[in-house]
Amino acid sequence: MHAHADAQGRPLGFDLTSGEVSDYSGADALIDLPVVTPCRLLADKxxxxxxxxxxxxxxxxxxxxxxRSNRTEDIPCNFRCSRDRNRIERMFNKLKQFRRIPTRYDKTRKSVLAFLNLAAVKLWRSSFVNRT
Structure with missing residues (x-):
């Protein structure tokens, strides 16, 4: 599962790939999602x-x-900005609190994406509730 999230760690879109596929294949689909183009992309190794x-x-x-540790040439990375990736990791943790997602009860791509979108709505809901 690959996710596109905003700066607050709220999900904007998802892409599913099979478990054996590397993260490289999911990157293009995430960038092509019809949401606002980000100014920077935070991702893991x-x-x-x-x-x-x-x-x-x-x-x-x-x-x-x-x-990655096996790179031959040195690539500069802003590790200060990379710490913001923690919000994304917390978003994945919140999504995994819905038992269906980590246990993979749904077998079809359509039903998994539908439930991911329902879970995303529940995560977004707290942004719109009046907390007075």
Whole structure:
């Protein structure tokens, strides 16, 4: 599961790939989601590739991706901005609180995406509730 989230860690869109597929294949689908184009992309080491970095820079998106340990050339990374990725990890944790998602009860792609969208609505709901 790949997710596109805003700066507060709220989900904006999802893309599903099979479990054996690397993160490289899900990056293009996330960037092509019909939401506002971000100014920077926070991702983990699984998305570290030259092709993804070039694709992001062509689109005007600054990649904030820590380099993998087996890289031959040194790639600068803003580790201060990379700490904001914690919000994204917390979003995944909140999504996994819905028991259906981590246990994978739904077998079809359509039903998994539908339930992910329902869980996203529940996460977004707290942003619109009056907390006075």
């Amino acid at each position: 699984g998305y570290d590739s030259d092709r993804i970095r070039e694709n992001l820079l062509v689109r005007g998106i600054l990649p904030i991706i820590p380099p």
